[in-house]
Every structure is written in C-alpha cells, then in structure tokens.
Amino acid sequence: xxxxxxxxxxxxxxxxxxxxxxxxxxxxxxxxxxxxxxxxxxxxxxxxxxxxxxxxxxxxxxxxxxxxxxxxxxxxxxxxxxxxxxxxxxxxxxxxxxxxxxxxxxxxxxxxxxxxxxxxxxxxxxxxxxxxxxxxxxxxxxxxxxxxxxxxxxxxxxxxxxxx
Numbered sequence: 001x002x003x004x005x006x007x008x009x010x011x012x013x014x015x016x017x018x019x020x021x022x023x024x025x026x027x028x029x030x031x032x033x034x035x036x037x038x039x040x041x042x043x044x045x046x047x048x049x050x051x052x053x054x055x056x057x058x059x060x061x062x063x064x065x066x067x068x069x070x071x072x073x074x075x076x077x078x079x080x081x082x083x084x085x086x087x088x089x090x091x092x093x094x095x096x097x098x099x100x101x102x103x104x105x106x107x108x109x110x111x112x113x114x115x116x117x118x119x120x121x122x123x124x125x126x127x128x129x130x131x132x133x134x135x136x137x138x139x140x141x142x143x144x145x146x147x148x149x150x151x152x153x154x155x156x157x158x159x160x161x162x163x164x
Contacts, residue, residue, distance in 0.1 A: 011048065017163040018042045020134035020156045021056075037116040038127060039068075039076045039150065040157040041137035044105040050082060051102040052162035053113050056094050056128050062087060066114045067103040074138055075150040076112035081105075086115070096162070105163065110137065113159055129155035 009015040020040060044050075053065055067082030082103030086095065105111060115127065129139065134156040142150050 009046065011046075012164060014051070014162060014164040016054075017045045017048075017050070017161045018134075018136060019160045020130065020137070021158055021160065036144070037114060037142045038157060039112045039114045039140040040134070040159055041070055041074060041076070041110050041112045041140070042134070042159070042161060043110050043136035044107050044161075044163070046163055047107045048105065048163045049102045050099065050105045050111075050161055050163050052096050052098050053084065054094050054096045054160035054162070055086065055115065056158040057086070062117075064116050065097045065099070066116075067099065067105075068112045068114050070110045070112050074110070074152070075140060076114050081111075094160075112137075112140070113157070113161070115157075128158045129153075130158060132156055 009017075020042070050067060053067075055065070063086040065084045065086055066080045068076040069079040069081060071077045081101075082099045083101045084097040084099040086097045103111070132154055137156070139153045139156045140150045141153060142148075
C-alpha cells in the first residue's frame with residue numbers, strides 16, 4: 001500500500017501526523033479482565049517525537065497504550081519504544097493518551113499502536129473501526145488463548161498520532 005502524503009508541518013511543531021478516521025462500521029470489542037489486545041500499524045509521515053495518540057473509544061475501562069516496532073511480516077514486535085495509559089472516558093469520544101515515554105519515530109517507517117486492557121479491570125469497552133480506511137497500515141488483534149499470535153483484520157482502528 002502507498003503511505004499517506006507527508007505533512008507540511010515545520011519540525012518541532014506538535015500536530016496530528018497520521019489519522020485513521022472515517023465512518024465507523026463496527027467496534028473492536030475489548031473485555032476485562034480477559035486480556036484482549038488490539039494493534040494498528042501506521043506509517044510515520046514525519047521524523048520527530050510521537051508524544052500522544054488519540055483514540056475514539058466507548059467505555060470507561062483503563063488500558064495501556066504502547067508504541068512498538070514492527071516485524072518484517074507487519075506484526076507488532078516486543079520492542080516497545082513508547083508507553084502511556086488510557087484512563088477511560090464516558091461514551092463514544094476522542095481521548096488523547098499522552099505518552100509518559102514518548103517515542104522517537106522516523107518518517108516512512110512503520111510502527112504499531114498496541115492497546116490492551118489494564119490488569120485488574122472489569123467490564124467491556126470498544127474502539128470504533130473503519131472499513132480499511134487507513135492505507136498506511138493494518139489492524140491486528142490477539143486473544144488470551146493465543147497470546148503470541150497476531151491476526152490481521154480488514155478494518156482499521158480509529159486513531160490519530162501526535163508528533164513534535
């Protein structure tokens with residue numbers, strides 16, 4: 001797939017770099033305490049510091065958000081380069097997750113946003129999905145029964161990356 005066009009924001013200015021936003025066609029259901037994990041890969045449009053990720057979520061459950069490197073097969077790898085915590089919201093809304101550990105990213109490189117339910121949580125929540133609206137990446141999931149196996153989907157998570 002062709003990555004999105006390179007944004008024209010000056011270096012050092014914080015702005016949305018990549019966005020997977022479109023009409024929702026369903027939900028990526030997350031449950032607690034079962035540890036479902038969802039991921040969305042994206043192609044960085046600019047070199048800089050990724051210090052936040054916005055997610056359009058529905059639910060009040062806490063979750064961890066990580067920025068990870070991507071393996072040659074496109075799956076998120078164990079190399080975590082940024083982290084943050086989603087504190088939960090109320091109803092379907094955009095919520096920015098500030099990364100307590102920002103990630104240094106390089107334009108043209110593919111990374112993954114990995115979202116998982118925090119341990120000790122209870123309930124259900126979801127991230128709206130679009131019909132493969134983001135050309136610069138792929139949506140993935142893994143289930144507790146196969147914690148080391150990523151499976152791709154034909155939908156994308158709704159997200160925005162914030163780069164400085």
